[in-house]
Amino acid sequence: MEKGTIIKLNKQFEEYAYEQDGIEYWLARELQELLGYADWRNFLNAINKAKDSCKTTGEAVSDHFVDVTKMVKIGSGAEREQEDFMLTRYACYLIAQNGDTKKEQIAFAQSYFAIQTRKQELLEERIQLMERLHAREKLAATETELSKNIYERGVDNSGFARIRSKGDWAMFGGYNTSDMKRKLGIKDNRPLADFLPTITITAKQLATEITNFNVKKNDLKGEGNITSEHIKNNKDVRSLLGKSGIKPEELPAEEDIKKLERRAKSLDKEIARKNLKGKKNNK
Secondary structure: OOHHHHHHHHHHHHHOOEEEOOEEEEEHHHHHHHOOOOOHHHHHHHHHHHHHHHHHOOOOHHHHEEEEEEEEEEEOOEEEEEEEEEEOHHHHHHHHHOOOOOOHHHHHHHHHHHHHHHHHHHHHHHHHHHHHHHHHHHHHHHHHHHHHHHHOOOOOHHHHHHHHHHHHHHHOOOOOHHHHHHHHOOOOOOOHHHHOOHHHHHHHHHHHHHHHHHHHHOOOOOHHHHHHHHHHHHHHHHHHHHOOOOOHHHOOOOOOHHHHHHHHHHHHHHHHHHHHHHHHHHO
């Protein structure tokens, strides 16, 4: 395919895109024209095949193919209803995959929507990764602050480890830190929080933040008093989770946070490559 054709098609596909509530979409009748289909019935066959493909991937068809009806003029000022669809990028990608590859427009669309859809997937995955990474960083910072705070109140590093383990015992319904590591198959030399889901990391961070606040506010001193405070706060947060049917000890371990950091960097590189490719196609 010549470069001039690629530039022309890329411009057309971008111009025909709409946006509603932050979601980009195309209208099937206009996509039919873009993909070089003269007959609606033939194009509808491609749409139906795409819907079947959507089902096999586990996606909800209604999320990507939205039925719409519009009025069109048929002469003498009269109007009639016309069937149409609002199509997400993913829907357009599936239609292109089920289209006539002999058509130049289809060949372009397959690559165009594949890149854009994959980029969206990468962005969503990265956001989820970063949410967990940021939660872990906040917990580490809060625990460091608590460690410094209670050190000034007569508690050494060993005491801090015991306080944290008692907090875990309260958070995980009777499982202390070592128990949870065995339960989840985590090595003794690795932090438990590096393998916890975001919701549990956030819960631990909240309980620790409350402990920090109350230790300062009430001028608590000594391991015993601070342990009691930390147990209470972890139990309170656990109770809050329980109201939503969440039991932290029953949640499975997630990917090692260290691997997650490496994967986030890899995703950044891939997203950057796709952005660069997109800019080159627009030139």
